[in-house]
Amino acid sequence: MTWILANLGLLGERLLAHLGQALPPIVLAFVLAIPIAKLANSRGWLRGGLTAGAGLLYAVPSLPLFIVLPIVLGTGIRSSVNIIVALTIYGLALMVPSASEALRSVSGSTLQSATAQGYAPFARFWSVELPLAGPALVAGLRVVAVSTVSLVTVGGVLGVPSLGMLFVDGFQRNITAEILSGIVLTAALAVALDLLIVLGGRLLLPWAHSRTGGGR
Amino acid sequence: MIRFDHVGKTYPDGTTAVEDFSLTVDSHASVVLVGTSGSGKTTLMRMVNRMVDPTSGRVLIDDEDVAAMDPVKLRRRIGYVMQASGLLPHRTVAENVATVPHLEGVSRRRSRSRALALLEMVGLDHKLGDRYPSQLSGGQQQRVGVARALAADPNILLMDEPFGAVDPIVRAELQKELLRLQSELGKTILFVTHDIDEAFLLGEKVVILKPGGVVAQEGTPSQILADPADDFVETFVGSGRGKRALHLEEVDGRQVVVDESGRPTGVLHAAPESRS
Numbered sequence A: 001m002t003w004i005l006a007n008l009g010l011l012g013e014r015l016l017a018h019l020g021q022a023l024p025p026i027v028l029a030f031v032l033a034i035p036i037a038k039l040a041n042s043r044g045w046l047r048g049g050l051t052a053g054a055g056l057l058y059a060v061p062s063l064p065l066f067i068v069l070p071i072v073l074g075t076g077i078r079s080s081v082n083i084i085v086a087l088t089i090y091g092l093a094l095m096v097p098s099a100s101e102a103l104r105s106v107s108g109s110t111l112q113s114a115t116a117q118g119y120a121p122f123a124r125f126w127s128v129e130l131p132l133a134g135p136a137l138v139a140g141l142r143v144v145a146v147s148t149v150s151l152v153t154v155g156g157v158l159g160v161p162s163l164g165m166l167f168v169d170g171f172q173r174n175i176t177a178e179i180l181s182g183i184v185l186t187a188a189l190a191v192a193l194d195l196l197i198v199l200g201g202r203l204l205l206p207w208a209h210s211r212t213g214g215g216r
Numbered sequence B: 001m002i003r004f005d006h007v008g009k010t011y012p013d014g015t016t017a018v019e020d021f022s023l024t025v026d027s028h029a030s031v032v033l034v035g036t037s038g039s040g041k042t043t044l045m046r047m048v049n050r051m052v053d054p055t056s057g058r059v060l061i062d063d064e065d066v067a068a069m070d071p072v073k074l075r076r077r078i079g080y081v082m083q084a085s086g087l088l089p090h091r092t093v094a095e096n097v098a099t100v101p102h103l104e105g106v107s108r109r110r111s112r113s114r115a116l117a118l119l120e121m122v123g124l125d126h127k128l129g130d131r132y133p134s135q136l137s138g139g140q141q142q143r144v145g146v147a148r149a150l151a152a153d154p155n156i157l158l159m160d161e162p163f164g165a166v167d168p169i170v171r172a173e174l175q176k177e178l179l180r181l182q183s184e185l186g187k188t189i190l191f192v193t194h195d196i197d198e199a200f201l202l203g204e205k206v207v208i209l210k211p212g213g214v215v216a217q218e219g220t221p222s223q224i225l226a227d228p229a230d231d232f233v234e235t236f237v238g239s240g241r242g243k244r245a246l247h248l249e250e251v252d253g254r255q256v257v258v259d260e261s262g263r264p265t266g267v268l269h270a271a272p273e274s275r276s
């Protein structure tokens, strides 16, 4: 406990660094997955390939990827660009199949009806298909967020500052409080992001939460 | 006026849904296409608003080939109602009704007040406007679908089995409501159903289709009833030896209408004030 109180500044710094590495890949994976999934859905063979490919990607162990990626990208091994790219890849591996499913779950007759009312193709995608895929997209995003927050810790092993460094350092110097605070803060961050996403979903997709038959 | 001029449709997978179909729907008239499942009714209807492009022949609206029109603009000036109402689940009822005005850039306030007025016109309380479609009954949703189709005040209404998914009592109400609306608004209506009773009730002209969009018979309900073109029509209409061959029996001094199999189907009254 005394260690924690003495190192509040360090904890805060690590937490912020962690968040800084987790947010860009979460956002990037989400934003990139949607057009990729849309494209994949329009070509049968591509969809099968991408879903299988995504599964394989996710099976690539993270530590080697973190080490190999800088060679490909030409960045330093401790650069946060490296971490962000690696985590975006993992995020995509989760999000593309889930976005593809989400878009496919939108009822075809609703889309046809939108076309019949005079929605132009992009307007139909943007204001009908995407919002209707919303609840399923949010579910996918939650998984990506939690997984990304926990994967950021791997960077700690390589010496990239994040909450992961707390447990690496804690193990080396045998400070239990440091290990525990690293674990607890990582979990708390994951839960907090998850809650934010759920709340955001409720605000943006109010219709998805009023499925009752009665009045109001 | 809508004119189908020798249209045909073969889908990319090789299915020929319509072989060679011609029909004229006069302005302000209501024409019903009726036929068994897969006879090409939806395909024909969707040629009018270019959701399906014919592979041969052409469709003309007021003598203008629709193929030359911008499909999005064309669709905005044609009302379309479909079976499962097709309302947007993420928009409130009022927003759904205001879809086309909204797409056309009419201000939110104006399109909303028009939407609420339309709800009343199709017999719904305007308070329902702030609900989501999933919070309405099937029959109410269909009414909203009709209101939405009317929102841009189109000349043409396409209705693809709009009342197919509701129970018979609600369906009868909706049919009555449509007749009332039509007598007030005088739209050009192309209506699709596989219910022959509905066709005879709503259509000034009825077109009976065989698979492949082949016209088995085209005429007014009474023409078809009185003089079915062939066995197919006769079976379809059920007039051969069925419930439409009725006779009278006197029971307790009242005239009871009895069908072919001897089941009473109603009581005969003096003719009401005629409707046409």
Ligand SMILES: Nc1ncnc2c1ncn2[C@@H]1O[C@H](COP(=O)(O)OP(=O)(O)OP(=O)(O)O)[C@@H](O)[C@H]1O
Pocket (backbone or CB within 6 Å): B011, B012, B013, B015, B016, B017, B035, B036, B037, B038, B039, B040, B041, B042, B043, B044, B194
């Ligand atoms: N997009 C499509 N691709 C291939 N075939 C199609 C397509 N749409 C319809 N068909 C086929 O064309 C034929 C006519 O279909 P259509 O939907 O026009 O029939 P329908 O008379 O409206 O039937 P229902 O009463 O069941 O709605 C059917 O054999 C159907 O399988």
Ligand SMILES: [Mg+2]
Pocket (backbone or CB within 6 Å): B041, B042, B043, B160
């Ligand atoms: Mg159909």
